[in-house]
Amino acid sequence: xxxxxxxxxxxxxxxxxxxxxxxxxxxxxxxxxxxxxxxxxxxxxxxxxxxxxxxxxxxxxxxxxxxxxxxxxxxxxxxxxxxxxxxxxxxxxxxxxxxxxxxxxxxxxxxxxxxxxxxxxxxxxxxxxxxxxxxxxxxxxxxxxxxxxxxxxxxxxxxxxxxxxxxxxxxxxxxxxxxxxxxxxxxxxxxxxxxxxxxxxxxxxxxxxxxxxxxxxxxxxxxxxxxxxxxxxxxxxxxxxxxxxxxxxxxxxxxxxxxxxxxxxxxxxxxxxxxxxxxxxxxxxxxxxxxxxxxxxxxxxxxxxxxxxxxxxxxxxxxxxxxxxxxxxxxxxxxxxxxxxxxxxxxxxxxxxxxxxxxxxxxxxxxxxxxxxxxxxxxxxxxxxxxxxxxxxxxxxxxxxxxxxxxxxxxxxxxxxxxxxx
Numbered sequence: 001x002x003x004x005x006x007x008x009x010x011x012x013x014x015x016x017x018x019x020x021x022x023x024x025x026x027x028x029x030x031x032x033x034x035x036x037x038x039x040x041x042x043x044x045x046x047x048x049x050x051x052x053x054x055x056x057x058x059x060x061x062x063x064x065x066x067x068x069x070x071x072x073x074x075x076x077x078x079x080x081x082x083x084x085x086x087x088x089x090x091x092x093x094x095x096x097x098x099x100x101x102x103x104x105x106x107x108x109x110x111x112x113x114x115x116x117x118x119x120x121x122x123x124x125x126x127x128x129x130x131x132x133x134x135x136x137x138x139x140x141x142x143x144x145x146x147x148x149x150x151x152x153x154x155x156x157x158x159x160x161x162x163x164x165x166x167x168x169x170x171x172x173x174x175x176x177x178x179x180x181x182x183x184x185x186x187x188x189x190x191x192x193x194x195x196x197x198x199x200x201x202x203x204x205x206x207x208x209x210x211x212x213x214x215x216x217x218x219x220x221x222x223x224x225x226x227x228x229x230x231x232x233x234x235x236x237x238x239x240x241x242x243x244x245x246x247x248x249x250x251x252x253x254x255x256x257x258x259x260x261x262x263x264x265x266x267x268x269x270x271x272x273x274x275x276x277x278x279x280x281x282x283x284x285x286x287x288x289x290x291x292x293x294x295x296x297x298x299x300x301x302x303x304x305x306x307x308x309x310x311x312x313x314x315x316x317x318x319x320x321x322x323x324x325x326x327x328x329x330x331x332x333x334x335x336x337x338x339x340x341x342x343x344x345x346x347x348x349x350x351x352x353x354x355x356x357x358x359x360x361x362x363x364x365x366x367x368x369x370x371x372x373x374x375x376x377x378x379x380x381x382x383x384x385x386x387x388x389x390x391x392x393x394x395x396x397x398x399x400x401x402x403x404x405x406x407x408x409x410x411x412x413x414x415x416x417x418x419x420x421x422x
Contacts, residue, residue: 001037001038001039002295004037005294008030009287009290009291009296011030017373020383020394024283027279027281027284029283030283031045031290034286034287039294040289048285049285049286050285051239052241052242053108053242053281053377054282055242055243055245055246056109056241056244056245057112057274057277057381058242058245059246060108061112062249062269063216063219063223063269064113064115064220064272065273067113067116067217067220069265070211070215071209071210072216072217073116073117073119075208076120077121078124081121081124081203085202086200086202087127087200088196088199090203091132094114094117094118094121094135094136095132096189099139099140099142099185100143102142102144103143103150104147104150105223105224106151107137107140107141107151107376107378109224109245110136110378111378112381113220114140115136115382118136125201125203129389129391130397131195131401133382133383133386134393135192135405137376137379138370140378141369141378143181144366145363146168146182147165148164148231151366153332154362155231156336157361160341160344160358172355174420174421180416180420183413184408184409184412184413187411188409191405195401215252215255219252226244226248227244230244249269253265253266253269272388274384276384277381277383277384277387280384281377284374308346315346316357320360320364320414323335323368324364324365324367324371325368327364327367327376329372329375332365335365336365343361353421356417356418360417363417367409367413368406368410370402372399
């Protein structure tokens, strides 16, 4: 059964990378095979799917549709165009803006909020939005490790080490993950500037768009605030972020119907939810849950321990780069949850402060998803947005930005973490 699961898993990801137009069908078909073959019981499918992510994406997409109809993205695009000298700086500025938001809000929500602005800018400047959306996605993933509320992997680490919000800034008297990530952000920004160095088309200030309705913008800001607050409230439901996003979408739809009497806005918001992306993510949750169910991830962890030996630098190096590789294909939440206790065992055998190993895990696991277009939910959401706009994103399109961005960001974090905590 384990061999069968591994074969299906490998075949699934090969097809996902080589047939981008059919990713949702491939993921759902593979998930169905796991159920049909009995690897995952039918009754267990519902619990394996991360409904928090699904609901959050659906709710945010609906809110973003109302946000677009209000013309606020167009106004923000006009402001950014007026402040930047050329296309290169417009794209990089949006990526940095997305990164800042993503340090405090879920990566997927960040991409869904910032992408409409990028689409509007690219449309007004007459350039393809593919590279811009990819840059926004990878920047969001990078900053997710910066704070306690930025990414689920950070929440897992904080729970395991009993870290609070401020420990991500200063940990045991030493600059923490936040500053390590910012160094990576600076280095990866240089990569983006290099990648987009030829995009020197000048941008001209346009007449500012008039916003017709500020309520969707208020709802999005409220969503950011509520998501941050929810991260500090103990004993909340696992789907709290999704509940917040869906509830705010419901408020927006009610307002459109009762106050604006505009059924078209409601229909458009529901239609703009990317159900293909939701199917893709649901299928991947089942596939990855399947290989975890048969013990593949645990086997990998056991091999990892045997190879590492008692050399701290070798252990640290393997943890970082193995995490990068695995997280390019496996959901980093499942991987991080599995590896945290493994690293605890390694640290107890080696003695000394295990911080360098834990931080190395988070750096590798969080950024590794940027190696492939299906390695992180934010990347999948960004590509889904482009697909709905009629743009096909190939694996080559993504890796042209994702691979150098990831390698530079991880390398800088890898070196800095070792010197700070080893």
